[in-house]
Amino acid sequence: MASMRYRFQGGVHPLTFKSLASDRPIKKSFIPKRVTLPLSQHIGSPAQAVVSVGMNVKVGDLIGEPSGYISSAVHASIAGKITKIAYLPTYNQARVLSVVIEAGVDEDQDFRVVTAASDVNFLSKEELLKLIRDAGVVGLGGAAFPTDVKLSPPGNKKIDTVILNGAECEPYLTCDHRLMLEKTEGILKGLGIIVKILGVRRAYIAIENNKMSAIYAMERALKLYGHKFAEWTGLGRGWTPKLAVLNEKYPQGAEKQIIKAILNRIVPAGGLPMDVGCIANNVGTAYAIYESVYLRKPLIERAITITGSCVKEPVNTWVRTGTLLSDLKDVFGGFTKEPKKVIIGGPMMGLAQYSMDIPISKGAGGVVFLTKDEIDSNEEGVCIRCGRCVDACPIGLVPTTLMYRVKKEQFQDAKSLGIAYCYECGSCAYTCPAKIPLLDYLKFGKAKIQTV
Amino acid sequence: MSDSLIVSIGPHIKDKVSTKRIMWAVTLSLLPAGLAGIFIFGMNSLFVIITSIATAVITEALTLAVRKKDMGAVWDGSAVLTGLLLAYNLPPQSPLWLPMAGSFFAIAIGKQAFGGLGHNIFNPALAGRAFLMISWPLYMTTWQLPRWRADAVAGATPLALYKEGEAFVMKSSSYCDLLIGNRGGCIGEVCVIALLAGAAYLLIKKYISWHIPVTFIATVALMSWIFNGRAGLFTGDALFFTLAGGLILGAFFMATDYVTSPLSSRGKLIFGTLCGVLTFLIRKFAGYPEGVSYAILIMNAATPIIDRYTFPKWFGWRRE
Numbered sequence: 001m002a003s004m005r006y007r008f009q010g011g012v013h014p015l016t017f018k019s020l021a022s023d024r025p026i027k028k029s030f031i032p033k034r035v036t037l038p039l040s041q042h043i044g045s046p047a048q049a050v051v052s053v054g055m056n057v058k059v060g061d062l063i064g065e066p067s068g069y070i071s072s073a074v075h076a077s078i079a080g081k082i083t084k085i086a087y088l089p090t091y092n093q094a095r096v097l098s099v100v101i102e103a104g105v106d107e108d109q110d111f112r113v114v115t116a117a118s119d120v121n122f123l124s125k126e127e128l129l130k131l132i133r134d135a136g137v138v139g140l141g142g143a144a145f146p147t148d149v150k151l152s153p154p155g156n157k158k159i160d161t162v163i164l165n166g167a168e169c170e171p172y173l174t175c176d177h178r179l180m181l182e183k184t185e186g187i188l189k190g191l192g193i194i195v196k197i198l199g200v201r202r203a204y205i206a207i208e209n210n211k212m213s214a215i216y217a218m219e220r221a222l223k224l225y226g227h228k229f230a231e232w233t234g235l236g237r238g239w240t241p242k243l244a245v246l247n248e249k250y251p252q253g254a255e256k257q258i259i260k261a262i263l264n265r266i267v268p269a270g271g272l273p274m275d276v277g278c279i280a281n282n283v284g285t286a287y288a289i290y291e292s293v294y295l296r297k298p299l300i301e302r303a304i305t306i307t308g309s310c311v312k313e314p315v316n317t318w319v320r321t322g323t324l325l326s327d328l329k330d331v332f333g334g335f336t337k338e339p340k341k342v343i344i345g346g347p348m349m350g351l352a353q354y355s356m357d358i359p360i361s362k363g364a365g366g367v368v369f370l371t372k373d374e375i376d377s378n379e380e381g382v383c384i385r386c387g388r389c390v391d392a393c394p395i396g397l398v399p400t401t402l403m404y405r406v407k408k409e410q411f412q413d414a415k416s417l418g419i420a421y422c423y424e425c426g427s428c429a430y431t432c433p434a435k436i437p438l439l440d441y442l443k444f445g446k447a448k449i450q451t452v
Numbered sequence: 453m454s455d456s457l458i459v460s461i462g463p464h465i466k467d468k469v470s471t472k473r474i475m476w477a478v479t480l481s482l483l484p485a486g487l488a489g490i491f492i493f494g495m496n497s498l499f500v501i502i503t504s505i506a507t508a509v510i511t512e513a514l515t516l517a518v519r520k521k522d523m524g525a526v527w528d529g530s531a532v533l534t535g536l537l538l539a540y541n542l543p544p545q546s547p548l549w550l551p552m553a554g555s556f557f558a559i560a561i562g563k564q565a566f567g568g569l570g571h572n573i574f575n576p577a578l579a580g581r582a583f584l585m586i587s588w589p590l591y592m593t594t595w596q597l598p599r600w601r602a603d604a605v606a607g608a609t610p611l612a613l614y615k616e617g618e619a620f621v622m623k624s625s626s627y628c629d630l631l632i633g634n635r636g637g638c639i640g641e642v643c644v645i646a647l648l649a650g651a652a653y654l655l656i657k658k659y660i661s662w663h664i665p666v667t668f669i670a671t672v673a674l675m676s677w678i679f680n681g682r683a684g685l686f687t688g689d690a691l692f693f694t695l696a697g698g699l700i701l702g703a704f705f706m707a708t709d710y711v712t713s714p715l716s717s718r719g720k721l722i723f724g725t726l727c728g729v730l731t732f733l734i735r736k737f738a739g740y741p742e743g744v745s746y747a748i749l750i751m752n753a754a755t756p757i758i759d760r761y762t763f764p765k766w767f768g769w770r771r772e
Contacts, residue, residue: 014467015465256768266768267768269766269767269768269769342457347463348463348464349462350462352457352459352461352462352464354457354459370465378466378470382568384471384569385711385715386710387715387716390715391717395768396764396765396766397764397766400715401763417763421767421768424462429462429466430463430466430467432466432467433467433470433473434470434570437460439461440460
């Protein structure tokens, strides 16, 4: 275990509120009466429906197949009858073609493991990738990029390092923390598969120092399973991943920042981690990879955190994909105070919802409820040029200047000042003492330069 | 419930620090120096401070009303801070109409005429001081020594004495006197210890950064040591020139004014250094014994161009 000496510039330190749920074990999946499965829960082209209204499906049946290279499969998360295929709202897109399954009375709602896992160590790289693709695994850190595509970098990109991202820098969210405690072995097996596919010899497990229990759990597990990595990865004896303990700071979990913090490598602006020989995967994704390969289980459930100071019982729970938020009320016990904001994802980068009838899809890492008092309702003030946003921006932009450029509709100017490289972490707007919604202006400017 | 949900772009939580909180924190950090000034020079200093703040707040309210702006801004602390800083830059026995005229000018012309908070080019308090300096130079350069000195009625600042070539200057003010404020000078500038305590508070709370004050003071000290000695190069008394004037007050509390100083750290380093160079040049070659306030005002005007050439390069920037 080594504390990382490198830093990334900028960033902020919001109150985490992680103690609301961090000591709650992940509950077993609650089985809803119906699910709404969007055919596009990932980045890339939507899946193609292979079922029709009226058909009966079992848990784990394929209902949408990938429609291109960057695409992902969708599977039935409960058994039942398909009652509707229609354009329905999701948490991050207005309307997506979605399949609605309604459960009958006495269907078997457990996923049955069909194939024994004894052959795993003999699978080739291609076979592993196919299993991951067939299971519809996408990045569970939020972006939901198809994992098999991420693990197949073009031949001219030499990858030498894998980072398992357990930073979980978003306030409130604790499901990755719990996963690292409860599914330690599965996560390490998943990491072994990633290492085998990419053929790298260096891997880091990155955890922020506000999750000491997860750090200890991983440290113990590395000692316990250390000798097994040889067979999991096909690498020589004595090979184990390294633990990287990071100082708590938002947005540590962003790929570019975590690569800078661990390897001191700078991903070129507009580039990808693979440009500096690195690939980062979320711990939840690693666990999904493990399930897809060892259990041949498609991605039909994920761990999420449902939390907020107004929630009666903040929880971490497994959720079948497509479960409507409104159906989850029994799981978190309702509210002690009326929430005014429902956020899917964390409070920094998550998306506020206008309704509770939204399915939890693969990319949704949590649900945060905020009351009226917790939402900052201060009016937009005047920039006093304090420079806090400049210090907070992890990629070194000057948000206040960009804000003025956008206000004056000087979009080309904003472009030449690098507005396109903003990845919308929100640190600038978080820290602004004048309460200027800087990210609103930056997003607007980014949208404009794409159309100009 | 779903009708009443609020939908907006993130981040959905915000830092507690607000403009108001910063302004009041700076005001608070200046209090020790003011109390020390009142203790050293007597009650008239208190009346000057009160008059200055009251005039600033009233002027702010009137101009906001005339400009049909949100009146809540009167209490954001910025007007109080301007009034306080102006008072700190006045001689202790000033007649009360002096802070009135200065504060009025500072707020009405120095701040609101440019568009109010966030838009002024010059530090309003220093603009007010410059206005008074030009209009009533006699009142602005008549000094009082601390109450307990025998010749307490009229005196001169250590820098003025030095400029006039007084040989006994260091005899009448030891470094210790300079630190605690046992000397002639403006109300708020004399007690260096109190100022440093306030500055430490601001630095710890990260309301100001070290870049401007450190480069500013270091440049003045260095140039004074090299060029300002009576016995040739490298014989200047760096500590005397650091403590004797308004440098500590100016470097920590006036040059760091957000609105009128550069945004980026690199810009702040340039700004502080050039402030120091100008202060030294004015002290050495111009008619005034003290140059901190004019140095800052001149650099205020240069802030936009510094910002322009110190625009940071973004993460992963490559020459295209």
